[in-house]
Amino acid sequence: MPPLATLPCASSSSLYPYSITSSFPSSSSSSSSNRATASTASLAFGFRAKPTIPTKTLGRPGIMTLNSPIRCAVSIEKETPETERPETFLREVDGGRNGAASSPSESSVRARFERMIREAQDRVCEAIEAVDGGGKFKEDVWSRPGGGGGISRVLQDGAVWEKAGVNVSVVYGVMPPEAYRAAKGAAFDPKPGPVPFFAAGISSVLHPQNPFAPTLHFNYRYFETDAPKDAPGAPRQWWFGGGTDFTPSYIFEEDVKHFHSVQKNACDKFDPSFYPRFKKWCDDYFYIKHRGERRGLGGIFFDDLNDYDQEMLLAFATECANCVIPAYIPIIEKRKDMPFTEKHKAWQQLRRGRYVEFNLVYDRGTTFGLKTGGRIESILVSLPLTARWEYDHKPEEGSEEWKLLDACINPKEWL
Amino acid sequence: MPPLATLPCASSSSLYPYSITSSFPSSSSSSSSNRATASTASLAFGFRAKPTIPTKTLGRPGIMTLNSPIRCAVSIEKETPETERPETFLREVDGGRNGAASSPSESSVRARFERMIREAQDRVCEAIEAVDGGGKFKEDVWSRPGGGGGISRVLQDGAVWEKAGVNVSVVYGVMPPEAYRAAKGAAFDPKPGPVPFFAAGISSVLHPQNPFAPTLHFNYRYFETDAPKDAPGAPRQWWFGGGTDFTPSYIFEEDVKHFHSVQKNACDKFDPSFYPRFKKWCDDYFYIKHRGERRGLGGIFFDDLNDYDQEMLLAFATECANCVIPAYIPIIEKRKDMPFTEKHKAWQQLRRGRYVEFNLVYDRGTTFGLKTGGRIESILVSLPLTARWEYDHKPEEGSEEWKLLDACINPKEWL
Numbered sequence: 001m002p003p004l005a006t007l008p009c010a011s012s013s014s015l016y017p018y019s020i021t022s023s024f025p026s027s028s029s030s031s032s033s034n035r036a037t038a039s040t041a042s043l044a045f046g047f048r049a050k051p052t053i054p055t056k057t058l059g060r061p062g063i064m065t066l067n068s069p070i071r072c073a074v075s076i077e078k079e080t081p082e083t084e085r086p087e088t089f090l091r092e093v094d095g096g097r098n099g100a101a102s103s104p105s106e107s108s109v110r111a112r113f114e115r116m117i118r119e120a121q122d123r124v125c126e127a128i129e130a131v132d133g134g135g136k137f138k139e140d141v142w143s144r145p146g147g148g149g150g151i152s153r154v155l156q157d158g159a160v161w162e163k164a165g166v167n168v169s170v171v172y173g174v175m176p177p178e179a180y181r182a183a184k185g186a187a188f189d190p191k192p193g194p195v196p197f198f199a200a201g202i203s204s205v206l207h208p209q210n211p212f213a214p215t216l217h218f219n220y221r222y223f224e225t226d227a228p229k230d231a232p233g234a235p236r237q238w239w240f241g242g243g244t245d246f247t248p249s250y251i252f253e254e255d256v257k258h259f260h261s262v263q264k265n266a267c268d269k270f271d272p273s274f275y276p277r278f279k280k281w282c283d284d285y286f287y288i289k290h291r292g293e294r295r296g297l298g299g300i301f302f303d304d305l306n307d308y309d310q311e312m313l314l315a316f317a318t319e320c321a322n323c324v325i326p327a328y329i330p331i332i333e334k335r336k337d338m339p340f341t342e343k344h345k346a347w348q349q350l351r352r353g354r355y356v357e358f359n360l361v362y363d364r365g366t367t368f369g370l371k372t373g374g375r376i377e378s379i380l381v382s383l384p385l386t387a388r389w390e391y392d393h394k395p396e397e398g399s400e401e402w403k404l405l406d407a408c409i410n411p412k413e414w415l
Numbered sequence: 416m417p418p419l420a421t422l423p424c425a426s427s428s429s430l431y432p433y434s435i436t437s438s439f440p441s442s443s444s445s446s447s448s449n450r451a452t453a454s455t456a457s458l459a460f461g462f463r464a465k466p467t468i469p470t471k472t473l474g475r476p477g478i479m480t481l482n483s484p485i486r487c488a489v490s491i492e493k494e495t496p497e498t499e500r501p502e503t504f505l506r507e508v509d510g511g512r513n514g515a516a517s518s519p520s521e522s523s524v525r526a527r528f529e530r531m532i533r534e535a536q537d538r539v540c541e542a543i544e545a546v547d548g549g550g551k552f553k554e555d556v557w558s559r560p561g562g563g564g565g566i567s568r569v570l571q572d573g574a575v576w577e578k579a580g581v582n583v584s585v586v587y588g589v590m591p592p593e594a595y596r597a598a599k600g601a602a603f604d605p606k607p608g609p610v611p612f613f614a615a616g617i618s619s620v621l622h623p624q625n626p627f628a629p630t631l632h633f634n635y636r637y638f639e640t641d642a643p644k645d646a647p648g649a650p651r652q653w654w655f656g657g658g659t660d661f662t663p664s665y666i667f668e669e670d671v672k673h674f675h676s677v678q679k680n681a682c683d684k685f686d687p688s689f690y691p692r693f694k695k696w697c698d699d700y701f702y703i704k705h706r707g708e709r710r711g712l713g714g715i716f717f718d719d720l721n722d723y724d725q726e727m728l729l730a731f732a733t734e735c736a737n738c739v740i741p742a743y744i745p746i747i748e749k750r751k752d753m754p755f756t757e758k759h760k761a762w763q764q765l766r767r768g769r770y771v772e773f774n775l776v777y778d779r780g781t782t783f784g785l786k787t788g789g790r791i792e793s794i795l796v797s798l799p800l801t802a803r804w805e806y807d808h809k810p811e812e813g814s815e816e817w818k819l820l821d822a823c824i825n826p827k828e829w830l
Binding site (some may be wrong): 099111117139152154156163165289290291313349353356357361367370376379380381383384385386387389390391 | 553569571578580609655689697704705707764771772775776782785786792794795796798799800801802805806807
């Protein structure tokens with residue numbers, strides 16, 4: 001890693017691994033298809049944001065006020081660039097800096113999840129730089145006055161990767177009471193208070209140069225609400241979400257089998273139902289509805305997961321994050337130097353266009369981030385360096401391009 | 416133009432020049448900023464579509480059923496490819512084929528608007544091919560069994576234009592009664608019927624190769640409802656919408672002045688308030704909220720326009736469509752062969768990325784089209800052939816790139 005640097009616009013808010021409303025459990029939280037297709041879910045609680053228009057400056061206002069015409073208002077604090085990575089982004093009360101080092105809160109799920117994603121970020125970035133050989137990650141560190149912050153790392157125009165982003169962030173926020181009520185399914189409460197929440201996540205998209213080397217995305221997140229002050233006895237709620245999926249432009253069956261078997265092995269250590277359920281959830285979530293195609297060849301995806309032991313789910317998310325390198329790097333090593341033609345590159349660019357369509361139109365984290373005034377460069381680092389849209393392009397039946405498209409339209413069982 | 420051809424997937428539904436709900440007049444129809452920033456307006460009447468997932472075929476189902484979870488259901492007929500351009504896409508009762516040639520309906524606004532956009536399509540395509548010198552438009556003609564249809568024309572990889580689409584279409588549809596009630600502002604009616612509507616429009620996006628040559632977009636549309644059968648005395652309603660705007664990557668002040676003065680002259684022939692009002696409306700509409708930037712350097716934009724004489728507005732829309740060639744072609748002639756560097760091209764590609772962001776995230780016609788199952792290739796022909804996203808790109812202050820960005824952030828009065 002390069003030494004820490006303060007950059008002119010070092011403030012950041014991650015790739016937006018979470019949208020607030022996507023993290024509520026509901027009666028359908030275990031039904032993958034219902035949740036996964038609810039791409040507009042983040043609007044469901046009235047978070048239809050209308051940021052103040054900065055008409056007279058190149059910058060953005062210090063406080064972004066979001067007004068929903070319907071039900072609630074949310075204020076998001078402006079990030080502050082930091083010159084150094086802090087030990088932790090947690091508040092003191094959660095075991096953060098200056099907090100008692102041996103306090104029990106240090107072993108809280110919040111604290112352990114943050115440690116896990118910070119370590120995963122370091123390991124993945126190290127592995128990417130080692131394989132790339134030339135590119136180095138540029139790092140932006142930021143914090144928010146009320147607690148929380150993040151580390152964004154981007155490698156651009158490397159030897160192997162066109163664009164690689166690996167972000168972690170910790171957010172302390174407040175959700176409108178309507179959202180909490182909807183989550184609890186409670187009856188109308190005439191005087192509810194806002195509900196504080198904590199969220200932490202890692203999110204990454206890695207776009208290689210070579211058209212035979214797949215794009216990878218992974219994202220693991222933990223979400224917790226404080227018990228509401230005006231509702232004594234109401235429980236603290238928590239959820240895990242995340243997944244790892246990959247997007248080749250060409251199918252090498254051995255690669256797909258390798259990738260999916262690493263995911264399955266990670267899942268099987270915890271519950272035999274996880275892989276089939278999260279594999280289907282992934283196929284359902286990364287669906288470009290207007291094309292009738294998935295973005296890629298899937299992997300695993302889950303959200304709003306809280307119906308298992310909390311320690312077990314923390315261990316599961318940790319295992320998944322640890323599997324990113326063994327699932328992905330061996331494939332890259334095999335494909336990064338394969339010779340290719342302009343035709344292969346053009347097809348990769350068309351598939352990158354599909355990636356853009358999914359992320360801008362459907363991805364919950366992205367659409368939520370855009371609407372709520374997060375740091376745009378961090379949210380949109382998921383977009384590829386280059387993409388292409390040809391009118392009415394149709395691969396020849398039976399061609400390698402057609403086979404990839406067919407697998408995106410008709411998801412397969414690879415194992 | 417090339418001879419008419421039937422293509423394997425010749426069915427089409429235009430660049431989607433209209434979204435149903437954007438065409439309702441309302442108390443704020445004359446307030447540009449309110450309407451223009453309501454980018455989610457097409458969801459407001461419950462058109463949140465969930466197309467049937469075609470899991471087992473490469474094609475699309477014959478009938479696309481759209482279910483809103485909230486209030487209404489809409490079925491869209493599948494288009495049928497046609498081998499020949501028909502004289503008209505109007506129903507017989509409106510003066511369509513086999514209808515009495517001299518019937519009064521032939522001079523209806525519907526009929527005259529269709530003739531106007533068909534002629535404009537021919538003239539613009541002819542002018543583009545003449546300047547391009549090499550590229551030819553590929554044409555797709557289609558109809559719907561219940562009436563209506565369209566002509567899509569796309570020129571790709573030409574000498575001057577990277578991608579140029581010019582589409583016309585005529586739609587006979589039925590809107591849910593809730594939409595009509597909302598439009599009328601009437602009190603609740605317990606047994607309303609669906610309201611038939613007619614819409615016709617031309618829509619075009621022209622992306623040149625040379626980074627000094629601007630992208631152009633124009634779009635003119637006419638919308639009419641039939642009087643509802645169960646509400647005797649309820650009036651037939653109608654509206655006009657449209658605009659012409661351009662998107663350079665570099666500012667040549669003489670070009671911008673020329674472009675805007677052609678728009679102003681067209682407006683001034685009808686009402687001195689039109690240019691200032693529609694210029695501002697354009698700046699407000701083509702706003703990429705998450706960037707705090709406009710897509711380009713504007714032009715004119717109006718929607719839901721019905722508070723003037725109908726004949727006057729028909730003449731105004733005709734004048735605007737007729738101005739596309741004199742506003743745009745002289746600029747292209749001057750810029751198409753200018754020498755440029757890789758740096759200029761990369762900046763153009765970044766601005767193309769912004770074009771993609773606006774169209775996929777905010778443009779009403781595009782987002783409505785994607786949600787309602789229109790023909791994707793026709794809707795997304797507005798996207799450029801190639802685009803680029805660099806992490807945290809910031810042009811050097813005072814550079815030519817910075818000047819363009821500044822004008823997109825702080826819209827200027829050019830005349």
